Amino acid sequence: MRIVLLGPPGVGKGTLAGFLKEKYDLAHISTGDMLREEIKKGSALGLEIKSVITSGALVSDELVTKLVQNKIEHDLDLKKGFMFDGFPRTVTQAVDLDAILAKVGAPLDFVLNLDADFDVLLKRMTGRRVCRKCGALFHTVTKPTLKPGICDLCGGEVYQRPDDNEKTIQARMEVYQQSTEPIINYYAKQNKIKKVDANLEAAEVRLAVAVFFK
Ligand code: ADP
Numbered sequence: 001m002r003i004v005l006l007g008p009p010g011v012g013k014g015t016l017a018g019f020l021k022e023k024y025d026l027a028h029i030s031t032g033d034m035l036r037e038e039i040k041k042g043s044a045l046g047l048e049i050k051s052v053i054t055s056g057a058l059v060s061d062e063l064v065t066k067l068v069q070n071k072i073e074h075d076l077d078l079k080k081g082f083m084f085d086g087f088p089r090t091v092t093q094a095v096d097l098d099a100i101l102a103k104v105g106a107p108l109d110f111v112l113n114l115d116a117d118f119d120v121l122l123k124r125m126t127g128r129r130v131c132r133k134c135g136a137l138f139h140t141v142t143k144p145t146l147k148p149g150i151c152d153l154c155g156g157e158v159y160q161r162p163d164d165n166e167k168t169i170q171a172r173m174e175v176y177q178q179s180t181e182p183i184i185n186y187y188a189k190q191n192k193i194k195k196v197d198a199n200l201e202a203a204e205v206r207l208a209v210a211v212f213f214k
Contacts, residue, residue, distance in 0.1 A: 001026065001081040001213060002106055004088070004097075006183060007114030008176045009169065010125035011198045012205060015137055016114070017085045019206055024213060027082040031089075033135060034067050035059060053163055056171025058179060061092045069100050078106050090179045094186050111187045112209060114198040118173070125164050131156045 001024060005013040014030065021028045035053065039046040052059050068087055076082060088094040101107050116124075127140040133156025138145050146152050163172065187193050194212050198205055 001109050002083075002101070003081075003109055004084045004111040004187075005086075005114065006111050006180075006187075007196075007198060008116070008121055008180075009172045010121035010128070011114040011116050012124065012202060013085045013114060015202050016112075016205060016209065017083060018137065019202075020083060020209075024081060027076060027080060028085060029068065029071060029076075029082060029087065030085040031064050031068065031087040032085070034071075035064075038067075054168065056163060056168040056175060058089055058175055061090055061096070064089070065093055065096045065100075068097065072100055072104060078104055088183060091182050091186050094183050108192060110194050110212065111192045112196055112212070113184055113187075113193050114196045114205070116198040120199050121173070122166075122169065125169050126166065128164050129158045129160055131158050133157070 003026070005017060007013055014032075017028045017030065020026050035049050039050045039053075049059055049063075058064075064087065068084075072078075084097070088097050098107070123141075124139065127142070129138040129140060129145070130136070131138075131151035131154060134151060134154040136151055136153045137143075138152075138158060145158055149158050150156075151158050162168075184193060196205060196208055200208065
């Protein structure tokens, strides 16, 4: 399967992706993770990306699409399935992704459109904690680490993303509504949207999603 996980920040795309990766052996392509990797390198480009992400705005279409194109053309086993998480985030990115995938003969099968109420998203994001080393996701209330600040899986340091504060979250939600939501219509015209109620707990979301893989 070749799919896109679409939905507002905090809706649970990363959590679901972790599950789908194991269950259906899909490659996980997260542009947020790719951009954070670039920041970690400490390059000039990384610094530029950092200031954009911290403000809650989007990194340029050109840059993100180039990263994804590189990945697809040089670093992805196209015989296997894959899922995009956090990409595309604008209609321009969606159009470009279709073109890139058409060129390699691997068009998208469907788009999971996850949605949840604003208060649910806010709670998920403000409580979100991430392992600096392996990227595992935790939540201070619903999925705390066994030892404070230490990843259960790899022992790495668990931290709060600097863009997971209320002010930046507000900005990210506005950007989502303005720039990303129109993508739903773009894929609806292709008949590729599968709607998922992501107010539910992670296990229930998994069950709801499983029907699309049969
Ligand atoms: P979330 O889904 O929780 O908002 P991500 O890790 O997907 O988090 O993205 C974090 C930030 O990285 C975004 O707010 C944005 O600044 C940048 N980013 C990630 N993916 C893209 C993209 N496809 N286009 C532009 N900017 C992106």
